[in-house]
Amino acid sequence: MVVKRIAVRVPATTANLGPGFDALGMSLKLYNRIELEEIEKEQLLVEVEGEGAALLPRDDSNLAVRAIASLFRRIGYRPAGLRLRLYNEIPLASGLGSSAAAIAGGLVAANALAGNPLSRQEILDQAVALEGHPDNVAAALLGGVVIVVQDGTFYSCTRLQVPRNVKITAVVPDFRLSTKAAREVLPEFVPLKDAVYNLGRAALLVAALREGNWDLLGVAMQDRLHQPYRCRLVPGLNDIFAIARKEGAYGAALSGAGPTVIAFSPPECEVGEAIRGAFLARGIEARVLNLEPELEGTHLIC
Numbered sequence: 673m674v675v676k677r678i679a680v681r682v683p684a685t686t687a688n689l690g691p692g693f694d695a696l697g698m699s700l701k702l703y704n705r706i707e708l709e710e711i712e713k714e715q716l717l718v719e720v721e722g723e724g725a726a727l728l729p730r731d732d733s734n735l736a737v738r739a740i741a742s743l744f745r746r747i748g749y750r751p752a753g754l755r756l757r758l759y760n761e762i763p764l765a766s767g768l769g770s771s772a773a774a775i776a777g778g779l780v781a782a783n784a785l786a787g788n789p790l791s792r793q794e795i796l797d798q799a800v801a802l803e804g805h806p807d808n809v810a811a812a813l814l815g816g817v818v819i820v821v822q823d824g825t826f827y828s829c830t831r832l833q834v835p836r837n838v839k840i841t842a843v844v845p846d847f848r849l850s851t852k853a854a855r856e857v858l859p860e861f862v863p864l865k866d867a868v869y870n871l872g873r874a875a876l877l878v879a880a881l882r883e884g885n886w887d888l889l890g891v892a893m894q895d896r897l898h899q900p901y902r903c904r905l906v907p908g909l910n911d912i913f914a915i916a917r918k919e920g921a922y923g924a925a926l927s928g929a930g931p932t933v934i935a936f937s938p939p940e941c942e943v944g945e946a947i948r949g950a951f952l953a954r955g956i957e958a959r960v961l962n963l964e965p966e967l968e969g970t971h972l973i974c
């Protein structure tokens with residue numbers, strides 16, 4: 673017997689956008705759907721379809737289940753039993769925010785099942801605590817392009833207009849790279865000149881997005897804080913950036929912690945095939961996703 677049923681749709685996200693490490697994120701029109709039912713029987717039922725179906729756990733170690741349980745503990749909600757259905761389009765450990773989607777979707781669904789006691793900001797704070805960095809979860813929850821400023825325990829976000837008349841291509845190589853592994857290769861400290869290099873480019877990127885000045889993206893999407901350390905985890909990454917620019921892309925970057933490469937280009941530019949060819953030349957199959965920005969964040973669909 674189903675007591676209550678909630679369904680939410682949560683977008684994929686691309687974080688960093690080059691220089692905006694842990695501070696910039698954009699949501700994309702690629703979605704996971706989460707259905708959460710409160711049932712009378714005291715049990716946890718987890719079903720998974722799509723991406724990760726053969727990999728994801730069906731018990732309380734599942735990240736979406738952990739997010740749901742963390743919210744119920746916080747508000748003191750004790751359902752008898754739960755049935756969770758995950759319909760996944762977002763590839764796992766690929767740099768498109770799959771963990772953020774599981775967390776954001778789970779928290780929003782649990783909050784709705786319990787009568788929406790928490791605000792979106794409270795959900796964001798809890799999502800950041802679970803994810804460990806704010807950019808993907810902020811974009812997944814709020815939609816659009818977000819700037820996240822870490823200020824003590826408070827995360828503030830400013831939403832930017834999303835790019836129009838620019839093509840967004842994600843090239844997803846067929847290997848997984850966990851964010852944990854991609855963060856472990858980062859240094860604890862960076863040279864001041866590299867920090868200044870990124871500060872200027874992140875500011876320029878925000879200005880370019882606001883003005884729709886795509887010719888600035890070539891410089892504005894450059895990075896020295898994470899990509900130089902992660903390029904050994906993604907074969908040919910620096911060549912791929914050069915190939916993307918040669919093919920006419922405005923700019924390209926590692927999507928989040930990778931291995932997906934995200935490129936912004938004029939609509940007629942076939943940069944995706946050029947990047948896929950570069951991976952293939954290294955013996956790595958890859959799929960090309962032509963995506964658009966998603967203005968709406970995680971939301972109820974019934």
Ligand SMILES: Nc1ncnc2c1ncn2[C@@H]1O[C@H](COP(=O)(O)OP(=O)(O)OP(=O)(O)O)[C@@H](O)[C@H]1O
Nearest residue numbers: 735764765766767768769770771774850851928929
């Ligand atoms: N739909 C899902 N349901 C439950 N858990 C998921 C789901 N999608 C991802 N996860 C969990 O998140 C892990 C992948 O998270 P990780 O941060 O490494 O990569 P990502 O979020 O896809 O990439 P990035 O953070 O770079 O954008 C998976 O191994 C799995 O444990």
Ligand SMILES: N[C@@H](CCO)C(=O)O
Nearest residue numbers: 687693694851928929
């Ligand atoms: N800012 C995070 C994003 C992970 O998707 C990182 O690069 O580790």
